Amino acid sequence: MMNPIYYNLPTKIFMEKNCVQNHSEIFPQLGHKAMLVTGRHSAKANGSQNDILAILKKHHIEYTLFDEIDSNPDIEIVYKGARKARAEHVEFIIAIGGGSPMDAGKAIALLARQDIAKADLFTANYTSDVLPMVHIPTTAGTGSEVTQYAILSNPRAQTKTSIATNVLFPNYALLDPSYMLDLPRKITIHTALDALSHLIEASLSKKNNDLNNALSLEGIKAIRPALSVLQKNTPLSEKDRESLSYASLLGGIVIAHAGTNIVHALGYSLTYFRHIDHGRANALLLHRYLEFIEASAPQKIRVILNALELKTLDDFRMLMDSLLNEKENFTLDELKKYSKIALQAKNTSNSIATPNGDTVLQLYKQSLL
Amino acid sequence: MMNPIYYNLPTKIFMEKNCVQNHSEIFPQLGHKAMLVTGRHSAKANGSQNDILAILKKHHIEYTLFDEIDSNPDIEIVYKGARKARAEHVEFIIAIGGGSPMDAGKAIALLARQDIAKADLFTANYTSDVLPMVHIPTTAGTGSEVTQYAILSNPRAQTKTSIATNVLFPNYALLDPSYMLDLPRKITIHTALDALSHLIEASLSKKNNDLNNALSLEGIKAIRPALSVLQKNTPLSEKDRESLSYASLLGGIVIAHAGTNIVHALGYSLTYFRHIDHGRANALLLHRYLEFIEASAPQKIRVILNALELKTLDDFRMLMDSLLNEKENFTLDELKKYSKIALQAKNTSNSIATPNGDTVLQLYKQSLL
Numbered sequence: 001m002m003n004p005i006y007y008n009l010p011t012k013i014f015m016e017k018n019c020v021q022n023h024s025e026i027f028p029q030l031g032h033k034a035m036l037v038t039g040r041h042s043a044k045a046n047g048s049q050n051d052i053l054a055i056l057k058k059h060h061i062e063y064t065l066f067d068e069i070d071s072n073p074d075i076e077i078v079y080k081g082a083r084k085a086r087a088e089h090v091e092f093i094i095a096i097g098g099g100s101p102m103d104a105g106k107a108i109a110l111l112a113r114q115d116i117a118k119a120d121l122f123t124a125n126y127t128s129d130v131l132p133m134v135h136i137p138t139t140a141g142t143g144s145e146v147t148q149y150a151i152l153s154n155p156r157a158q159t160k161t162s163i164a165t166n167v168l169f170p171n172y173a174l175l176d177p178s179y180m181l182d183l184p185r186k187i188t189i190h191t192a193l194d195a196l197s198h199l200i201e202a203s204l205s206k207k208n209n210d211l212n213n214a215l216s217l218e219g220i221k222a223i224r225p226a227l228s229v230l231q232k233n234t235p236l237s238e239k240d241r242e243s244l245s246y247a248s249l250l251g252g253i254v255i256a257h258a259g260t261n262i263v264h265a266l267g268y269s270l271t272y273f274r275h276i277d278h279g280r281a282n283a284l285l286l287h288r289y290l291e292f293i294e295a296s297a298p299q300k301i302r303v304i305l306n307a308l309e310l311k312t313l314d315d316f317r318m319l320m321d322s323l324l325n326e327k328e329n330f331t332l333d334e335l336k337k338y339s340k341i342a343l344q345a346k347n348t349s350n351s352i353a354t355p356n357g358d359t360v361l362q363l364y365k366q367s368l369l
Numbered sequence: 370m371m372n373p374i375y376y377n378l379p380t381k382i383f384m385e386k387n388c389v390q391n392h393s394e395i396f397p398q399l400g401h402k403a404m405l406v407t408g409r410h411s412a413k414a415n416g417s418q419n420d421i422l423a424i425l426k427k428h429h430i431e432y433t434l435f436d437e438i439d440s441n442p443d444i445e446i447v448y449k450g451a452r453k454a455r456a457e458h459v460e461f462i463i464a465i466g467g468g469s470p471m472d473a474g475k476a477i478a479l480l481a482r483q484d485i486a487k488a489d490l491f492t493a494n495y496t497s498d499v500l501p502m503v504h505i506p507t508t509a510g511t512g513s514e515v516t517q518y519a520i521l522s523n524p525r526a527q528t529k530t531s532i533a534t535n536v537l538f539p540n541y542a543l544l545d546p547s548y549m550l551d552l553p554r555k556i557t558i559h560t561a562l563d564a565l566s567h568l569i570e571a572s573l574s575k576k577n578n579d580l581n582n583a584l585s586l587e588g589i590k591a592i593r594p595a596l597s598v599l600q601k602n603t604p605l606s607e608k609d610r611e612s613l614s615y616a617s618l619l620g621g622i623v624i625a626h627a628g629t630n631i632v633h634a635l636g637y638s639l640t641y642f643r644h645i646d647h648g649r650a651n652a653l654l655l656h657r658y659l660e661f662i663e664a665s666a667p668q669k670i671r672v673i674l675n676a677l678e679l680k681t682l683d684d685f686r687m688l689m690d691s692l693l694n695e696k697e698n699f700t701l702d703e704l705k706k707y708s709k710i711a712l713q714a715k716n717t718s719n720s721i722a723t724p725n726g727d728t729v730l731q732l733y734k735q736s737l738l
Contacts (some may be wrong), residue, residue, distance in 0.1 A: 002611055003672055004385035005544075016373035175374075210615060214587035218580070242371055246579060249374070360438070 003209040007168065009253060011135075011146045015175035015245065020136065021046070024055045026172050030132045031091025033062040036107035037081060038096040039069050042292040048096050050139050053218045064088045068102040072160065072271060072278070074153040075118055082111030083129070095170075098191065099151070099278065102135050106150035106168045109133050109290075114237050122154065126165045135170040138179045140244035141191025141279050143174035143198055143252020153272065159341050160268040169256075175249060177241040187277075189230050189323050192244055194279030196223055197252030197267075197286060200304055202258035204293055205350050212257045219250030220307040228293070231322045262355060263289050265345035266363060269327030269338035276328060283324055287317040287364040296353045333366040372578040377535065378622060380504075380515045384544035388504065389417070389505065393424045394543050399501045400460025402431040406450060406474035407465040415548045417465050433457045435477070438470040441529065441640060441647070443522040444487055447473050454500070461501040464539075467560065468520070469649065471504050475519035476535045478502050491523065494579050495534045503517035504539040507548045508647050509613035510560025511716050512567055512621020514542035522641065526684030528710050529637040538625075543616060546610040554582030556646075558599050558692050561613055563648030564590055566636075566655060567620030569673060571627035573662055574719050588619030589676040595652045600691045631724060632658050635732060640706035645697060652693055656686040657735040665722045696737075704733040 001128075014023050027034070032058060043049040056063050066081050071367075085093075085108055092345065093112075093286065095105025109131040110116070116124045134146035144150075147170045148225035154161035180188070202208060203216040226240045226247070276284075290313055294301040310316055339361040342348055348355065355363065383392050396403070403425060405418065412418040425432050433448050454462075454477055462481075464474025478500040479485070485493045504514035512521075517537045523530035549557070571577060572585040595609045595616075605613075635658075636650035643652070659682055663670040670682065679685055708730040711717055717724065724732065 002615065005382060005615070006384075007378075007382035009376075013374060015375075082427070198601035210591070211584075211587070214583060217582075218583035222579070246371065246374070250580070 005209045007211060007213050007254065007257065009146065010166075010169045011173050012171065013146060013173045013175070013249065015249060017176060017178050017218065019174045019176040020051045020055060023174060024058065025236060026134065026260050027055055027061055028059045030134065030171065031061070032297060033064070033089060033091045034094050034110070035085050035088070035090040036063055036065050036067070036094050036096060037108055037320070038101045040067055042138055043067070043096040045183060046138050048136055048176075048179045051288060052094055052096065052136070052152035054188060055182070059202050064090060067316065069097065069104045071100050072153050072251065073100050073104040074155065078107035078111060078152065081108040085112035090131065092134070094134045094136065096136045096138060098137070098139035099102075099144050102142060102144035103150040103152065105133060105135065107163060110150070110163070110168065119156075122161045122163055126167055129166045129187070130167050133170040134172045135172045135337035136173060136176075137245070137248070139183060139187065139191040140177070140180055140241070140248040141194035143195065143248050143255060145170055145175065146252040147256040148248060149239050149255075155346070157341070159272050161344065166231060166339070172251070175245050177245040180241045180245065181238070185230070188236065188244070189302065190250070190283070192223060192226065192230060192276040192279070193323065195244070195248040195251040196220070196227070197263050197279070197282035198255045198260060199223070199247065201260045202251075202254035202261050202292070203299075203304060204300060204352050205258035206352055207258040207350065216254045217303065219247045219309045222250065223247035224308055229305045231319070249292065252315065259347055259350045261347050261351035262363070265342045265348040266338065266360065267295065268345070269341055273334070273338070274328065280324065283320055284327065285363065285367045287320055288363050289312065290316060292355065292359065293351070293353050300352070330368045332365070332369065335361060335368060339364060374578045374580050376580060378515065378625065379535075379538045379540050382515060382542045382544070382618065384618060386542045386545060386547055388545040389420045389424060390678055392543060392582070393427065395409045395423055396430055397428045399503065399540065400430070402433070402460045403457060403463050404450070404457070404459040404477070405434050405436070405463050405465060406438060407431055407436045407470045407516050410470045411467075411507055411675070412436070412465040415507050416553060417505055417545075419467065421463055421505070433459060438473045439465065440469050441522050442469050442473040442522065443492060445617065447476035447480060447521065448487065450477040454481035457724065459500065461503070463503045463504045463505065466505060466562065467506070467508035468513050470475055471506065471511060471513035472519040472521065474504065474540070475513070475615055476504060476521060476532060478530070479519070479537065484505045485555065488525075491530045491532055495536055497536045499536050502539040503541045503543060505543045505545075506614070506617070507609070508552060508553070508556065508560040509546070509617040510563035512564065512617050512624060514539055514544065515618060515621040516625040518624075521609050526710070528641050528714065537712045542618070544614050546614040547607065549614065550607065556600070557605065557613070559646040559648035559652075560617070561592060561595065561599065561648070562652035562692065564617040564620040565589070565596070566621055566632050566648065566651035567629060568592070568616065569655065569659070570629045570632050571620075571623035572673065573666075573669060574627040574722050575721055576627040578626070581623050584619050585623045586672065586676045587624065588616045589673060591619065592616035596688065596692065601690070628716055630716050630720035631732070634711045634717040635707065635729065637714070638710055641709070643697065649693065652689055654695065654732065654736045656682065656689055657732050659685060661724065661728065661732060662720070662722050669721070699737045701734070701738065704730060704737060708733060
């Protein structure tokens, strides 16, 4: 029999050029005062922040700017944002940027309405009382605009941990691939590989189902031509940017339903301790993870390779290597430490083949030594 | 560039064996008094009504039974249901059955909360104030459990017309394919062909997009093995019932986003005037519709045929003929009358190739004379 199908995607999605302008009627429905949650630079550089400010002005919506979100935001910054949102009587959140501002925006939307102690942030009984949210991705990788996850650096556990609750699905996701036209090549590659990792991990998750799997394969097929362009040093077209956004959106939808698994669990330490970009961290581990799965579920790997128009996992390794360039060095001691942390992560057990402590260390060693 | 992607599927979907029992916690969240909207017989025969009554008892939820929904419900019956819902202070709707009770359930949920004159039913400015709804399909075809449409017989326009508004998405869709195990073969065929028609028409709609198209093709692939079983006289397995439910669900999702088009517009007259089952009516017209589209978009037809594992449209015609058996007779005068009505339907213009009056009559004549 099929796996049960559980499907819940409350976020309203609009993806097209000039998306913010074409759907500006949604903003006045959400309140009279917005908080823009974003990073320090990119939303200003790519035009998205100005587009939003023009819409807010047009609809006489007040706003406050909270543009302090750095990469891999931690607990402190979202509590700071929530205090500001409360003090300024913010009625809804507009999060603009990559995964960091979008995830921070969700946590702020939650903490602006609910009193949750820092120690309980990842495990509290969240109520449905959160500020409404509009999420506007300006990278193509995280898919946060259509998930219920807010992932934050968690010093207590020395890793990144996710707040996972259905109340954190944004109300609206507005995707305009043209915000990504000037995104640097390296960020484009690393975020694209994050999307690829979502699509692959969801398809190899215990919680996967046929509907979700169809969307994973659609996303893998959609991202393939753009990966080929990224392998060469040719510029990306508007169509490539569109394909990457579309694949990232699908990656978000599928992890919303099936979750990530081992690759994300292992990748977090590379980001937490060595500040390696999140998508790159995943990509460093993907090939050996697929080898691990192939041992027990070769047909599932075959389907993924077909969608990527690749013949063998060795072809997959070469694709990753050509996108990752020179790799970082690690010591065995580092990897032993990361292994202990990864085994604590709840998504480790979400893979259709679950690793034990030896396998986790083995995956790290094969991938990184 | 891609078509814009607009995606909105607020219905929470659960599909599995024992679905009603496994998710019974949703019912007390929706209110203290339910109205069961269903037909006279099938929900009693297939066990779904008893399952629901047991759950309501367990959760101390009162109910009133409105089991007067015949095939192709008209305006009068939903106003009657709404009066009863108001009089008995019903707080939510549980619709059980095929498309007729599920669509009637939506209209009752609307009319129980909003005063809408009969003449304005299909065109009113609906507010978001509707009773919450749980939809439980006991056929695999309509997909109504995941759409915003309530289709009713409309004597004024001499056809079936749809109330189409996002407020009519059910809150929950609970699909248990085992309710369909004893469904008669003829109903199984006709409803399956309705699902097939949804999947095909959505993929040939102007409003189609890549995400929707991926789900259409997934549905077409999923329904194919069951259609082969239905061609022979062998019994359907649980797995076949599951595939049909899954394809029907996907058909609902894709028409929620891309709508139906010419086939449904033309089929309604066959049901309205000649009482031909809705799915059968569509299937009688599908082959010639695909020929009409092939003239301007052969690649789209190729993709559909590939998903059906068929080589040519002639193979498609043979597949339909083997499922439809002996066909009804029509006169040219009837078809001329139907053509005029079909040209008024808003979904006629939703096809990627739009027919004029001559083409519509031609489609009818080729299909039915």
